[in-house]
Amino acid sequence: MNVGKTLFAQVMEYVPWKTFGRIIDRHGGDAGVRTLDCADLFRVMAFSQLTWRESLRDIESCLSANQGKLFHMGLNGVPARSTLSDALNQRDWRIYHELAMRLIRRARDLYAKEPTGLGFDATIYALDSTTIDLCLSLFNWAPFRSTKAAVKMHTLLDLRGAIPAFIHISDGRMGDVNILDILPVEAGAFYVMDRGYLDFGRLFKLHQTGAFFVTRAKRGMNAQRMYSTKTNRSTGVICDQAIRLNGFYVSKDYPEHLRRIRFKDPESGKTLMFLTNNTTLPPLTIAALYKSRWQVELFFKWIKQHLRIKRFLGTTENAVKTQIWCAVSTYVLIAIVKKELHLNASLYTLLQILSVSVFEKTLISCALQPDTAGISADEQTYPKTSCCGKKGCPLYNSGRII
Structure with missing residues (x-):
């Protein structure tokens, strides 16, 4: 991998862009779009999740401060707040839902051999829902109570790797038991609820x-x-x-x-x-x-603490669902990176490192190791204790890279 790429660009390489492009074409997501297409919107939303941006102004200011590095992120320029707001309202949320499900399938394949710790190999799912409270005057499409709005995330969590296998987003009035009518059922699997x-x-x-x-x-x-x-x-x-x-x-x-x-x-x-x-x-x-089953409760607690799904950048149903599905995609994407690179650090640690170093030009496999996070790219490629970095060194000639 080219060490000249930023960490954000290296993380984005794990997104199946060709598949994402076919999803966009199937929904006509970029029809008539002149600025900030569906792919760029996902990059901006993933950036906001990784760096903990909480408002449109926050995103715009942070990107403007690093304008010279946006090309390496895959962006042509800084999107204005109004452009980003329009994109959240107009880009079909189903596009990001399908992307998230594609990433989930890949992550579940990677974590398929993870032990469950229960002594048998059957797939185990934990089913539950969490409620995200909203303001009724702003989110009147999501009624919950007489004075409150809310959305529910009905989640089926695969306990191998804590990967959500199924997510349904509804308004707050939908009863939990009703999700059993649309739940995908796998023969031989265990459903704990x-x-x-x-x-x-x-x-x-x-x-x-x-x-x-x-x-x-x-x-x-x-x-x-x-x-x-x-x-x-x-x-x-x-x-x-x-x-x-x-x-x-x-x-x-x-x-x-x-x-x-x-x-x-x-x-x-x-x-x-x-x-x-x-x-x-x-x-x-x-x-x-x-x-x-308690693992699904820990999953809800984790994503509410470490992903931006409690404060929304738009008030329409499309904007809310787009932000949630982009958050889920980001979570699963980091889980894929962790497994692909055989990292021992927790997802929390990986997100903490990325939150302060997305613009750093460092090998991702080295940057996401807590003990090498502060070492430069040259030292990570050719450590002084093992190679001097010169062409005459036998370790250099052998192509050894730590």
Whole structure:
């Protein structure tokens, strides 16, 4: 890779630009566009995410201060605030949704062999949603309550690498359980969710596709025990039962047996009751599966803290969704860079380094290593301890690059 490129340009090389161009053409995204096309808008939004810009004026000022370096970013000039605002409102958000899904597929392939830590190789998904509060007078297209607006991010998180496999953005009034109607289901995979998704009719459809679910039972659930499996109560498992749902309608919604596990958490002392359609895994593994659901909560907390999705650069639905999908694309892009370059640093560390060095002309593989972040490009290419950098040096002639 050319060390003369800025770090931002090197990160952008991991974007599948040819595929992105076909997506743009399919939606006619650049039809009639004279300045700041769809690709340039993504570069600007990715820049704002990586450098923590929080307003249109902030983006314009920062780019103006580094105007001589914009060519190396792939930009022809500094976009005016009005131009950027118009682009957010007019460029179809579905373009950036498709780009994000393309990056997600690539990231999931890279992280496919990551261990789950649960002792089996099945794919495990955690399903949940997070609410982003908005002002009702400005975002009246996203009603939530009588005095508040909001958007919801319904997220299906692949626990291998914490990569979101599916995201649906809705207004705040959409119930969590409704996402099960449009959720892509993979046979043999485990879907871990909380009690908000307990709808037996929808869960039975998921069961019929060959997938497994793990959730918690609600209080007062009307069910009849069919038989029990012997358990060791010293492990915290109180009972492991096969049950049949009572009630005329609910028994028609889920006509087959369910597995009910009552477990006492040794850490909190709380007694939890799990429901699943898997009959083979040990009860402690089912409890560990549900505990792993917390990773989706950590994912929401992480992106709200480290990506710009709580303050929006536009008030229209298109602008909000464009900014969210560009944020998701940036998150997944950094995860791809981390895996492709075999970096040990966390995503948080990588974002911190990039936030202050996007204009540096340094090898990305060296710059994103915390112990070499302050070393110049020449020293990273030919360290003094191993090569003098002269053509007569045998290490130079051998082409060794650290």
